[in-house]
Amino acid sequence: MKPATYFDHVCSLACIILFLELVSSPKLAYADSTTQAEALLKWKSSFLNQTGNNNLTSWTSFPGNATNSSSACNVWTGISCNAARSVNRNNLTNSGIKGTLHELSFQSFPDLEYVDLSANELFDTIPPQISSLSKLIYFDVSYNQLTGIIPTEIGLLTNLQVLHLNGNQLNGSIPEEMSQLKSLYEVALNTNNLEGSIPAFLGNFTNMTNLYLFGNQLSGAIPPEIGNLSKLVELYLDDNHLTGPIPPSFGNLENLTVLYLAYNNLSGSIHSDIGKMKSLVQLSIQSNNLSGSIPASIGDLPNLTLLYLYTNKLSGSIPKEIGNLKSMVDLQLSQNQLNGSLPSSLGNLSNLASLFLRDNQLSGSIPQEIGNLTELTIVQLDTNQFSGYLPQNICRGGLLQNFTAFDNDFIGPIPVSFKTCKSLYRVRLERNLLTGNVSQDFGVYPNLDYINLSNNKLYGEISQSWGQCPKLTSLLIAGNNLTGSIPTGIGNATQLQVLDLSSNYIVGVIPEDLGRLSLTCPPTKSTSQFQAL
Template identity: 30%
Template sequence: MLNLLLQIFFLVILQSRGSASAHCNFYDIEDNTITIKCSKVEKEALLSVREELIDHFGVLSSWGAGDCCKWQGVRCDNTTGHVIELDVSGISVSDFGGPKGKLSSSLVRFQYLNHLDLSLNNFHQEIPGVIGSLRKLEYLNLSYSKWERASISPDFRKLTKLQVLDLESSDITLENLDLLSHLYSIRYLNLNSVNLSTANDWWVQTISKLPLLEELHLSNCTLPSILVPSSLNTSNYSRYLSVVDLSSNINLLPSSIYPWLFNFSGSLTHIDLSHNNLPTSLPLEFGNMVRLSHLFMDSSRLVGEIPRSLGNLSNLVELKLAYNSLTGSIFTLMKDFSKNSGKSLRYLDMAVNCFTGPLVMQGFPSLKKLTLQWNQLDQLLLEGVFPNLQELDLTGNRLSGSVPDQLASHFPSLRYLSLESNEFNGTLPESISNISKLEYFFIGSNHLEGVITESHMLGLSALREIILSFNKNLAIKFSLTWIPPFQLDVISLCEVKQGPHFPKWLQNQHNFSVLDISNSGIVDKIPVWFWDLSSSLKELNLSNNKIHGVLPDISPFKFAVLDFSSNNLSGPLPILPPDVLTLDFSRNRFQGTTSVLCETNSLTYLDLSNNLLSGNLPNCSDGFSTLNVLILGNNNFSGSIPESFGSIVDIRILNIRDNILDGEIPGSLKNWKNVQVCDLGGNKLSGKLPEWIGMEWKGLIFLSLGFNTFSGKIPSSFCDLGNIKILDISRNKISGTVPKCFNKLDEMTTDTNFASTITSSYPYTSGGMSKVYILSASIMWKGIQSKFRNILGLVRCIDLSSNNLSGRIPLEITTLKGLIGLNLSRNYLSGTIPPNISLLSSLDFLDLSSNSISGIIPFSLSQLDSLGYLDLSYNNLSGKIPTSTSNKLQTFNASSYIGNSGLCGSPLPNGCPGDVIPGVPLFDHQDIAQDELFTSGFYASLAFGFVIGFGGICGSLLLNKSWRNVYFKFLSEMYDKLYVTLAVKKAQLLRCCLN
């Protein structure tokens, strides 16, 4: 009874206090307890807030009837009933397609509010100044919110009780940070991704005026470099600052940011300077930060050795220095860390640096993760026990020798072990089976040999992923009845021998999503049971085996990647999964049409080249609209290129060469804004070369239209293909002249170093991963159809051979100093060889044969030291073949010059007038005059016979070009044959004499 009277008395006091305010609270008394409800005024204010917000997901559906203190996102004071917390985050989400919400001005009624969360919303208004009137606010979160005008009202400086302010990624503009300096109670300040590029030194001065600040987050703020003023009173700095995140601010200078940080040496526990531009070594002063537990400086361009003083940090828990250029001995570094930091260190990441020497593992009892991949470590020595180590990544070093036999005893808790891309040899120890907790085991790309049996796997019941690929001398031999103790998710065994039969041990794996047993020596059919195994299989690679048979309907699967290339599969294409992204069935014996492809809707990569497919090209715009790479070459496709191909707007690589396609190139292909490679060679395509190719395909690198029947002139717009590296229009019916504007082909005008490969990335899996496609291309090179891949990026080539081009070789073409190959053969070109041809300083292959080029061979041609192939045959060249100090032009065979009746000099057998032949005396004209045979009648008869012969035969050859070419070609060929025969006989005779 006394307790009830006390509650009633307390209620009277509250009601009398409430009568003096605008807020009238409601109370219920049941079972001797008082239930406090929110006031009518605040309830109406909440309803006003709900009315103007756009609640896309119905989060505020509870806002209506009943006590508003029980509504979602609302919390009231247990004593007064006033609303003290309001959370409407994620109501009007910023990436939702619907309308934007607004924040009601009724917010001003919540004068007792201390917690306000407006994050993850998209508001159709500026930031309400009314927020500045909520004087009791301690927590304000506007992160990831979007506003029409994102500037903060000066009234925000009145929030003097604010302890937490989160503006991360909110599109808010803070031109003057001075208003933040009035928030004296701030303990947590997050301005990540807020543009502070105009802040100058204000941010330093602002922080100096926040005496209680504990956490400062200024990541990705485009902070300007600072010069800490000497007059700045550092005694005002917070003594509580423990967390500083300045990552991804590349303008910060090490000369200023380091001294500023060291002002907080006694309090800082977390420092994040990752992804900055700090090309210096780590300062020694970091070793004086006795409380430092987390130091992140990955991707900051650090150089030099890590100071040994860093090993003095006895509280260091996590150190991330990956992706820098740090050097030094890993042995010395680990030894220093083991003295003091070794006791506390749990996470050590120093991947992608330049550390050298042996890695000696000892003295880190707390270490959970050690990442040292892609350094230059050469040896792994185990001397201690790491009871808590769960992840060890030594990928991409130079570790050699055998895989340590006692891994299990040194790492009893190991779950992740990667020794990929090293130089380990020998056999894999069976003791690997004793690492009972191992889930991820990666040891691909080494030099392991021998056989893996059940003994290696018996204890690995927790194993989920295994990568043994690219150990060419490694084999797997499990008994046919063996049942593995594990269920794998990822199985990567490329180049690990398992054949000739399909691996039967897979019959007991039911959960794998990735299987790669390519190039495994399998000569078998895919067994029926395989297709009933794993419904979660997404990536399947069986390429480079000798698998035969016909594929079943695989549409029920959820494949993202299918690679059956380089096998002996036959029959029609199977019905495919609708969501497959990557499909490679190349180099098989598939037959029939490709209509099944239209059932797919997500393809990004399709390669069906080198099969026996026929019929029309697939005409399915919906199924192909997502393609980046389309390769259908070396089949029997006929008909025309479908107009629907124009809808493949993201295509980068197209190769449908060596089919029997006809018709013109459809105009819809002008929609291809990102195409890099177009290979239509080896078909029966006709019509004029489209003008729009040069106007729309600005990123084109490789264009092959050779071996078709195109006619007309080369469009001038082709000169606008500034990125073109290889242009092949050979073996068509192209007329007109060689364009002078080829000097605008920018990629060919530079002789700087090139990347050896040409690559293009495309979406590879449904998980968002991309894969790099290395382009290969077939080019007529030095008279032979050659395929380039790994060095294709080094080739710069123009091939206009076997057309009807006429006119002169333009002088402008000599500006292409990066040109490697030039083939203008078998045309009707006339005029002379450009005298400054030596400007083509990179030229390796030059073919001007079978034209009507006249004049002399310019001396500058002999100065092309890089020239490896030359053919000037069957022209009208004359004069002496130039010689130089290197005798470059004399290194080519005589066949490079035949068919030019006026040419003389080495390597041709006929000498030039005035040449002195060693061992042959000059004629004495006096002796000839004394010979009675040479009378005046003799000379008259000789002259008359010459006139008759010339008029009857030689004159006809001069007047008829085709006769002349045939005649001289016949004589040259006969001479070459006679010359070679005599040379062979002479060599045989000499050998006989010497023997």
């Protein structure tokens, strides 16, 4: 064979350059864009709601079936392109799409980086061909009706940073192949039917800031490797079937602001290292099987506004350090086995709006300092062993709506601040040893729906003011020492459905205006002395 000459080399080089120019020419890019437009139109033609979908009317082609590729980039709803007029963004959130992903030719979109198809009616499975989107950074198909498993091919999307598959009907386990997605910083797989364990490889995603796995059927222990996610800001693992302890390694999550582990079967104690999570704003670990005491280090969380520990098996006293939580708004410790008296430091929680302590074994008197909390809207102290006086200024801020203290041993008067507490909606003080004159201790309440003062030692006559409570549906003052007669004006409470004045010393006739009320539970047994009209 004849040796190649210099001229042959030059010609070969020129051919290569010419080929490269052709490959990168606008005409070829135009052809690729046309192919992409045709692929989108083919996908659209597979939708089940062709006539009812007005969101994609811009997706059209020229007469004669010549697709307008320029329109796909410039005016087609939800479609954006790069400088080479190749589709790189597909944002069709809440577009009324009812169809599948199987008719979408993923391989036609090699430059696609951003896909948001959330809040539509997509159904069927996620196709394995999704692996063709090698440049994909953002993928959101949340709040659809997708079924089946998370395809293992998703592990090939190594540039992926945000993955939202939440709000579907996906099942199976979290695939091991996802361990290759080292760039992920936000993962939302919540509200599906995923099962199996939480994979330990999630602890290798060092850029992770947000992890949402709640509302599935995940089981097993929480991997301690999650504690390696030093950039983590929000972690939601609630409403699963998780068991075992809360990993002490969570103390390493110094940037975590939200931790939700509620509604699982977690056991063991709350580790003292929880006090290292200085950025925590919300801590929700209720409805588990946690035991032991509330660690004093809980008071080292200065930004905490929400603390839910209710419905566990926690015991011991409430630590005085809880009074250090100056940002606290919502404190719920109900349905545990807590005992001892309340620390007076609770009076330091000047932002506290909700205080739930019901159904424990707490005793002693309520610190009067709680009356200094002017933001209180809900206070539940019932089903304990409290004694002494109720805080007289409990409605000092004028915001209190719900106050329950039944099934305790409280004595003394009704809180004096109740008389002018116009915000009251629901009050339950039954089964205590309270004293006082009911005709003087209560006022007129425009929002009051329910009040139960039964089985105390209250006296006096029934006030006509109850008839001026326009939303009152239930008035129960049975088992006290009331005297006098039923005032005629009580029938003006036209929403009243339950009226129980039994086991008192009321005399006289039953007012005629009570007959206009739709009472569903009228008193049937009483030591009161009534005469019907």
